[in-house]
Amino acid sequence: MHDIKWIREEPQGLVEALVRRGTVAAEAKTLVDGLLALDERRRSGIVKLEELQARRNAASKEIGAAKKAGDNSRAELLMAEVAALKTDIPALEGDVKAAEAELNGKLAAIPNAPLAIVPDGTDEHDNVEIAKVGEKRSLAFAPKQHFELGEALGQMDFELAAKLSGARFVVLKNRLARLERAIGQFFIDTHTEEHGYTEVAPPILVNDEAMFGTAQLPKFRNDQFRADAIVEATHDWDYFREKYPELRATWRDILNARLGAEQDKVDGLVHELSGRLSTEDWAALHDAMSGRNLWLIPTAEVPLTNLVRESILSEEELPLRFTALTPCFRAEAGSAGRDTRGMIRQHQFNKVEMVSITTPEASLDEQERMLACAQAVLKKLDLHHRVVTLCTGDMGFASARTFDIEVWLPGQNAYREISSVSTCTDFQARRMNARYRPAGAKQPRFVHTLNGSGVAVGRAMVAILENYQNEDGSVTVPDVLVPYMGEVRRIERA
Structure with missing residues (x-):
């Protein structure tokens, strides 16, 4: 959420941020003007309210003095004035609350401002590639897509899942079920043992406040699963x-x-x-x-980031780094017709999430560090991938800058996203009231929050199946996963 004081002092700054996000300049100007009008209504109402309350208190004292002096006429006039004030004050309080609620509602619907270093653009075609890692695996045969491999192995069943839950679910069996578990365990072990993250086992049902804090609510409620x-x-x-x-x-x-x-x-x-x-x-x-309301988490970013909500940390505690392996649930509203086959876009999937809480000065370096941590697990799996910086038109609502990692899928002959690493600056912290006190300072400041997948387990399985497939339809297990697979090195049809 944006700071209304900043908008008041630099209204053109928000207009420009919205234009970079794709809003028409005239509409952005109208929106900002409306915010300032609501803010002025709220502030002037508060001033008037304080004046009326002060007058009520003064008049109440004057009543006693008038009665003591025997001036009953004066006392009656004052009592009538106080009675009127007792009616006017609640009405004005209601107007102030209404203006504040409307202002906060409008502020909550405005996306984060992109950093100046973020490239301008309208969609994924304007994203900027900044690195490629590894080489595309050379296959001497026509590669199959992951769902073709999984179904042929008899260990990936979408029809059975549809009977249980509907579309966009999968039942994994036998070695593929163990492979999914192995991938998640490998990721979480790497981040905790090598990258310094603290493992957390959070609730996967969270309340309205938690979803609001990370900006899933109210704007994206149709993308969520509500559980009560x-x-x-x-x-x-x-x-x-x-x-x-x-x-x-x-x-x-x-x-x-x-x-x-x-x-x-x-x-x-x-x-x-x-x-x-x-x-x-x-x-x-x-x-x-x-x-x-209780909501199924769309990502562990929600509970992990909210671990610091409504708190004031000391600067010495920062950075905080959390990671979790959890199920995630997304309604995928608006994705009809996209990735209808396979495990790329599911309603339920497992993911390892990384969250960092830092000072403003450290957040850009922390984002680079987080990106390196996500890439590290892909390098250990020897999966070719590239890194892109998302343009202003393709970034998420709460993000100020986002790196996407896209893994190469030979079966699709395409790169597909496997991780997003974002800094949200103080946008989420304001919604959560999460602050820290700098060393030697009296006033606390808002922390910066960052999140990134480390990485999506289902999509990692997709990448492994397609990159490690053999001509006979079997799949070789990557070396780093062999210990997690009970020394199984090849997945074949049972």
């Missing part, structure tokens, strides 16, 4: 709509606010229903709605 029930089964929406048909618009508003993770709005709407529902029904609705 909207209302208890005994008091579902059909029950309420049928029993209280006059409140159907209210049910719709509650549902929309709930889906949008606007818990304050949900709480307010439910409160308004007190007295309009039976005591039992209102209590059931309140209990069901008072709990926060």
Whole structure:
């Protein structure tokens, strides 16, 4: 989230950042002007509120003095003034809160500003290649794609997964199931034993605040899987709509606010229903709605980064480096027709994530270090890959600069992303209120947060299958994974 003070002082800076992100200049200017108007409404309201509160306090004291002096007429006028202030102050407080909520909502929907060193562009075609590592593996036969290999081995089953869960899932069996486990274990061991990361086993269900902190909410809620029930089964929406048909618009508003993770709005709407529902029904609705949403994590970036939310660290504690091997869940909204076969784009997949918490001065060097850590595991696997810097039009919402690592897949005859390494500057830290106190300083500063895959396990399996395939359909196990595979060196049809 952006600092409104910065926008107030440098409005053109945000306009330019939005234009680099692809927003039309006139629209960017209108957006920034709207933010400043809301900010002015909020600030002037606060000033007026303080004036009214001060006048109320002064008038209350004057009432006592007037009564003591026997000036009842004066006392009555003052009491009328205080009564009016008691009406005006809550109304003004409501307006200030409304302006602040609207301002924060608009700020939360604005992407991070790209760093000056990020190349301008509109999409992946404008990304800039900065390195190639290793050589493409020479195969003396027409290479197959990973799903052709896995299905022929009888150890990768998409049809069976579809019966269980639907499209974009896979069932791995036998040696391929062990290979997936081996890859993840190899990655996590390398990062903890060689790269200095602290392993974390985080929850894979997180609340609204955690998802907001790393910017999955509210903008990308349709890309997430929500795990809780909207209302208890005994008091579902059909029950309420049928029993209280006059409140159907209210049910719709509650549902929309709930889906949008606007818990304050949900709480307010439910409160308004007190007295309009039976005591039992209102209590059931309140209990069901008072709990926060729980979300399946799209990446371990969410819980790992939020480990420092609402905290003030000492500078000596930084950098903090966390890593985790977790399942990840993504709805893949908007990806219809893309990578419909195979394991490239799944609703559920395993990934090793790296997260760093640093000072602003160290964040760019930390990003380079993180990139090297992600590349290190690919080098150990002897997988040819390239590194690209994403242009402004292809970066993620929270990123200020992103490197993508793209691994070579001979079966597809293409490079495909296997890791993204991003610095988010203080964008996420402001949403989480994560700060540190510099040595010798009184005032804390926001930390910088970074994240990167180290790397995606499923895509690493895809790369291994396609690069280590043999003409007979078997797959050679990379040397570094042999100990994790119980010394198995070749995966063949059972």
